[in-house]
Amino acid sequence: MRTLTHRTFGEPEDVLEVTERPTPEPGPGQVRLRVVLSPIHNHDLWTIRGTYGFKPELPAASGTEALGVVDALGEGVENLTVGQRVATGGTFGAWSEFIVADAAGLIPVPESLEDESAAQLVSMPFSTISLLQFLGAEKGDWIVQNAANGAVGRMLAQLGAARGINVIGLVRRTAGVDELREQGIENVVATDQDDWREQVTRLTDGAHVAFGVDSVGGSSAGDVLSLLGEGGTLVAFGAMNSPVMEIRSGDVIFKQATVKGFWGSKVIQTMDAATRGALFGELIQRVTEGTLTLPVAGVFDAADAADAVRASNTAGRVGKVLFKF
Template structure:
């Protein structure tokens, strides 16, 4: 079978290789999936660079989620082949992938392959983080890198819940699109003072929560935007730089700064909560109430072009690999 592999960690465009691999056989509690499509997410790129919460066991496949057809089942699995599923695994950028049967989510007919391929990482993270943020209807939530696929998902979820949002961008050409999705206010961090603008927008109160994907200077400034008792949830480090935290702000505003990783959240909550989130996310996506745009699709043979496109500024949708 055709797949994407890497034998060393590093820059994705340099180390990811299109290769022939043996067709894998499912073990106990596993299934084999014929992959239809898989997205390129920031977590995938961090994994390839050995910057993620789990470390690659070299040689390794790449890609954490996708959509496909159950092709073969292992011992102990009570399901039939031929079912279309969203799934998570390591090595979804391949013609076939092995996944634990508990990672599978049956996909409704109304959901396209392009949406189903993105069903887990961004939608579940967005839904869980908006829940954990604890911002009430009418309150303010701020998110950095608002133009990302994840940011767009958060904006739409907050708009449905009546939560007002402030999003940071580096280019003004995203403003109209983000406003159309429901973003309340936009701050261009290249031309505006973030803390001053947030103070102006919120009449001096600040925001109840910040969802940060950038780190570095942006996160440092974003902490200043929190209201008394506010929380920053850090879920990414796009700048590859740690923020500097002002101890005085943390003490006298009683602020909380903590990390968020979907893998740990899924372990932490009970099965009923996971099922409720899955049902809500599937319902929103299948109905079209939440949009997950795709900008381009590539075959596995064009992995270098695909990851370059995924890293391109100004991208307006997810990049998919279609084996």
């Protein structure tokens, strides 16, 4: 079977290659999936570079999320059937024709959900809705986030709006404001404008901003923190620009602020089954009704991995880039 692997850590477009590996057999409690589509996430690229919190042994497979069709059942698996569509967001090595996954962690996909949406249902959308759960944000609360035109940023704005939570998005380019408004997302401010802080104040009408989400790092983290009200919480979600958060001690001290880290895979592990099921149910409902959109920027064959990675790294890209096998 064809699998995307890398023998060294480095830039994904340089080190990824298609290799042939034996088709795996499912063990007890596992199923084999024929992969239909698999998205490229930032954490996948960081893992290939060797800069993520998880560092695999080399040579290593790649990818973590996929839409698949159940191809074979391991011993003791009774809740799934061969030919059933399922989504997985925690199966390392997902960029492959076939993968083996624990049956208990798979999400059955309803027929109403298109393949391209189902392929990206788990990692980013579920991390985003879990982030809302983690924050404890309620109807009427205000959240400010940077990287608002990224996948998580768009989904946080859409899920927040569906729940009655106010989300202000910060983008680095003025053009990003119009790009998001074209997708129906308002309350967006570009930080390349001199009066961007005043724009945020006008949008909130002076309301207390309880939560901030930083996905960029560097001085952008401090910008988000500076907008929070007293007792606000800043959550570090990612580090797209810098692995160091530059925050002012005065903002932490005088706002009595809390700074937390959010790592979706760890948070999800501690979530009870009932909560997890309810959140997945809400995600499927939101996608089906159109209040949560999961656009696709392109679909590439695994043989064109370098082109796919370059497409994924394109500035201003709207939607995920997916692999097909």
